[in-house]
Amino acid sequence: xxxxxxxxxxxxxxxxxxxxxxxxxxxxxxxxxxxxxxxxxxxxxxxxxxxxxxxxxxxxxxxxxxxxxxxxxxxxxxxxxxxxxxxxxxxxxxxxxxxxxxxxxxxxxxxxxxxxxxxxxxxxxxxxxxxxxxxxxxxxxxxxxxxxxxxxxxxxxxxxxxxxxxxxxxxxxxxxxxxxxxxxxxxxxxxxxxxxxxxxxxxxxxxxxxxxxxxxxxxxxxxxxxxxxxxxxxxxxxxxxxxxxxxxxxxxxxxxxxxxxxxxxxxxxxxxxxxxxxxxxxxxxxxxxxxxxxxxxxxxxxxxxxxxxxxxxxxxxxxxxxxxxxxxxxxxxxxxxxxxxxxxxxxxxxxxxxxxxxxxxxxxxxxxxxxxxxxxxxxxxxxxxxxxxxxxxxxxxxxxxxxxxxxxxxxxxxxxxxxxxxxxxxxxxxxxxxxxxxxxxxxxxxxxxxxxxxxxxxxxxxxxxxxxxxxxxxxxxxxxxxxxxxxxxxxxxxxxxxxxxxxxxxxxxxxxxxxxxxxxxxxxxxxxxxxxxxxxxxxxxxxxxxxxxxxxxxxxxxxxxxxxxxxxxxxxxxxxxxxxxxxxxxxx
Amino acid sequence: xxxxxxxxxxxxxxxxxxxxxxxxxxxxxxxxxxxxxxxxxxxxxxxxxxxxxxxxxxxxxxxxxxxxxxxxxxxxxxxxxxxxxxxxxxxxxxxxxxxxxxxxxxxxxxxxxxxxxxxxxxxxxxxxxxxxxxxxxxxxxxxxxxxxxxxxxxxxxxxxxxxxxxxxxxxxxxxxx
Ligand SMILES: Cc1ncc(C[n+]2csc(CCOP(=O)(O)OP(=O)(O)O)c2C)c(N)n1
Numbered sequence: 012x013x014x015x016x017x018x019x020x021x022x023x024x025x026x027x028x029x030x031x032x033x034x035x036x037x038x039x040x041x042x043x044x045x046x047x048x049x050x051x052x053x054x055x056x057x058x059x060x061x062x063x064x065x066x067x068x069x070x071x072x073x074x075x076x077x078x079x080x081x082x083x084x085x086x087x088x089x090x091x092x093x094x095x096x097x098x099x100x101x102x103x104x105x106x107x108x109x110x111x112x113x114x115x116x117x118x119x120x121x122x123x124x125x126x127x128x129x130x131x132x133x134x135x136x137x138x139x140x141x142x143x144x145x146x147x148x149x150x151x152x153x154x155x156x157x158x159x160x161x162x163x164x165x166x167x168x169x170x171x172x173x174x175x176x177x178x179x180x181x182x183x184x185x186x187x188x189x190x191x192x193x194x195x196x197x198x199x200x201x202x203x204x205x206x207x208x209x210x211x212x213x214x215x216x217x218x219x220x221x222x223x224x225x226x227x228x229x230x231x232x233x234x235x236x237x238x239x240x241x242x243x244x245x246x247x248x249x250x251x252x253x254x255x256x257x258x259x260x261x262x263x264x265x266x267x268x269x270x271x272x273x274x275x276x277x278x279x280x281x282x283x284x285x286x287x288x289x290x291x292x293x294x295x296x297x298x299x300x301x302x303x304x305x306x307x308x309x310x311x312x313x314x315x316x317x318x319x320x321x322x323x324x325x326x327x328x329x330x331x332x333x334x335x336x337x338x339x340x341x342x343x344x345x346x347x348x349x350x351x352x353x354x355x356x357x358x359x360x361x362x363x364x365x366x367x368x369x370x371x372x373x374x375x376x377x378x379x380x381x382x383x384x385x386x387x388x389x390x391x392x393x394x395x396x397x398x399x400x401x402x403x404x405x406x407x408x409x410x411x412x413x414x415x416x417x418x419x420x421x422x423x424x425x426x427x428x429x430x431x432x433x434x435x436x437x438x439x440x441x442x443x444x445x446x447x448x449x450x451x452x453x454x455x456x457x458x459x460x461x462x463x464x465x466x467x468x469x470x471x472x473x474x475x476x477x478x479x480x481x482x483x484x485x486x487x488x489x490x491x492x493x494x495x496x497x498x499x500x501x502x503x504x505x506x507x508x509x510x511x512x513x514x515x516x517x518x519x520x521x522x523x524x525x526x527x528x529x530x531x532x533x534x535x536x537x538x539x540x541x542x543x544x545x546x547x548x549x550x551x552x553x554x555x556x557x558x559x560x561x562x563x564x565x566x567x568x569x570x571x572x573x574x575x576x577x578x579x580x581x582x583x584x585x586x587x588x589x590x591x592x593x594x595x596x597x598x599x
Numbered sequence: 600x601x602x603x604x605x606x607x608x609x610x611x612x613x614x615x616x617x618x619x620x621x622x623x624x625x626x627x628x629x630x631x632x633x634x635x636x637x638x639x640x641x642x643x644x645x646x647x648x649x650x651x652x653x654x655x656x657x658x659x660x661x662x663x664x665x666x667x668x669x670x671x672x673x674x675x676x677x678x679x680x681x682x683x684x685x686x687x688x689x690x691x692x693x694x695x696x697x698x699x700x701x702x703x704x705x706x707x708x709x710x711x712x713x714x715x716x717x718x719x720x721x722x723x724x725x726x727x728x729x730x731x732x733x734x735x736x737x738x739x740x741x742x743x744x745x746x747x748x749x750x751x752x753x754x755x756x757x758x759x760x761x762x763x764x765x766x767x768x769x770x771x772x773x774x775x776x
Binding site for chain 1: 621664
């Protein structure tokens with residue numbers, strides 16, 4: 012039975028009994044313990060919205076205003092997306108604080124989005140008092156049940172004494188391994204009641220049942236290295252995991268030493284500068300032509316921190332059958348999930364690349380790499396150049412992004428919503444700095460961009476943040492304009508207005524015989540709305556004015572909304588039709 | 600269809616059953632039986648879940664997804680010939696006056712089953728064994744009036760030298776990859 016001790020969580024904190032003759036100690040309540048725990052984790056920003064079941068925490072927060080900046084959003088979904096934006100640019104957990112029932116359920120979309128895009132969030136949700144649990148009390152919802160499948164971990168605190176240990180666990184789980192959202196459902200009674208022991212906080216370092224492997228096994232690294240060294244046409248796929256691990260420099264060093272071409276996934280964009288000679292483009296449904304087609308010619312694929320999403324693989328049963336696959340992943344359950352790995356390497360991308368570097372031989376795959384350029388030329392000629400230079404008709408999305416890219420020298424943080432504008436932004440923005448694209452990839456959540464851009468701006472005050480938003484998406488969370496204005500964040504937002512739910516319309520055009528079923532929008536006057544919120548803005552519908560309009564947007568001191576009226580029925584190409592194999596990528 | 604027995608070691612916490620079963624539900628895998636109990640280690644629970652599946656690969660993926668749950672310490676998947684396993688079945692047989700009398704000797708000797716409760720006009724017979732044995736016995740008892748029949752989930756231990764919990768401590772158990 013002694014062995015039991017060795018499997019106890021090391022987090023359990025020692026609590027010393029109070030000395031016998033000391034005066035009766037006064038212990039803090041659960042809400043104050045929560046504040047202290049947040050401070051201990053270095054939290055300085057919370058995105059939240061109050062309500063009955065979280066009021067004791069808000070009351071405690073009143074005392075901590077100097078140390079913790081609470082940002083009042085306009086809808087809990089906004090809190091979630093803002094926290095995601097914050098987390099994505101800082102690499103630290105974004106914090107959401109909301110009330111029970113509707114507050115918590117409003118947060119659900121953002122939680123699911125964060126899970127699939129591996130974004131660390133700590134969501135603290137009020138719950139009815141312990142005695143009322145399960146009685147259908149006012150604003151009671153089974154938030155534990157609702158969020159169980161969409162959180163990395165969740166826990167219900169019913170006892171103030173649990174606060175320090177659970178919070179330290181929550182932060183550790185959210186931020187380590189493959190990051191993700193955790194949710195703490197905290198009963199009102201636990202917020203109010205006094206702890207029965209002194210508050211002691213110990214940051215969690217490890218858990219018995221959860222041990223992400225950061226450092227890879229040497230045999231796995233060696234197997235991968237020998238595959239790489241003997242490859243004729245090796246090919247790197249860089250995913251979001253590279254940026255999560257902050258392994259951009261190691262990736263470039265690795266690619267440069269071995270001469271291997273690098274393509275990125277959507278979320279992997281900006282990992283490597285788009286003008287790097289080894290960068291060949293992005294993969295997937297609307298990715299570049301060459302990177303997709305060449306997938307079928309590689310003999311060794313080195314997939315780093317990516318999960319072979321179906322938007323990347325197309326028909327997975329026909330995907331990279333010819334290639335040996337090295338899959339570098341911190342989450343072992345991703346290995347062999349979609350694509351069988353010949354050489355799995357479980358570990359943090361940075362650590363794995365560091366371990367691989369000395370083992371791989373310098374190489375020069377110029378001939379193989381140049382193959383990609385032939386396809387680039389085709390894509391350029393059939394899509395890119397016409398989109399950027401045709402001077403007839405309305406402004407095209409591509410022109411706006413291309414011009415924005417030039418004016419910001421590729422150095423802005425781009426936050427995009429979901430739809431055609433998202434794909435166009437990704438296609439035409441020439442990323443020069445790492446960690447510069449914040450988008451909802453796995454979930455494809457409309458309404459993501461405006462609040463996420465706000466959160467990103469809070470997290471990266473020194474960088475220019477530009478949100479690219481569709482007219483449909485904007486109307487899902489536009490109330491967060493109020494949050495942006497109230498918090499004086501210089502977010503720049505661009506609506507690419509085509510008066511359509513463009514991406515759906517594109518599918519209807521291509522695959523449903525142009526039966527445009529409920530995709531046309533009667534839009535409000537976006538600029539008047541922005542002004543109503545106290546934000547400046549302007550509309551641009553002439554090509555000749557676009558440059559000035561962008562200058563005005565970028566030069567404006569505070570937040571600014573630019574609406575650009577774009578071509579109504581534009582399509583995004585290249586495109587791999589859903590369920591087709593990547594080699595069936597269409598140029599028109 | 601192959602039968603797989605999946606043994607899951609977890610921390611004993613509220614809601615974990617839900618978290619685990621969600622993974623089966625999402626992948627549309629039916630649970631044939633499920634038993635849970637605390638192991639010889641305090642705070643460590645053991646789930647034994649039986650499923651039938653055509654593809655070993657899918658079962659391996661399922662196991663990986665289960666392993667991902669924070670409170671899960673280890674997951675082991677077995678084929679039937681790799682384990683010793685049993686279930687318990689209880690049969691409630693009607694025995695009113697004048698009914699066909701029970702052949703207790705056959706029940707005991709041939710079927711290794713025991714009468715565990717004598718009611719006024721019924722008895723309860725317990726049979727431990729694998730599902731084939733239990734259904735054979737069911738066949739035998741059919742000639743009596745069976746008032747109730749219930750089977751437990753499977754319990755199983757691996758045919759290995761060491762106990763599975765030996766694989767839990769600190770270092771290497773979590774990832775075999
Ligand atoms: C919450 C949500 N509802 C529906 C969808 C499906 N959907 C994906 S793209 C899209 C159209 C987006 O339209 P818009 O914002 O105008 O952008 P555009 O495609 O025109 O650039 C829709 C409806 C979604 N991704 N998210």
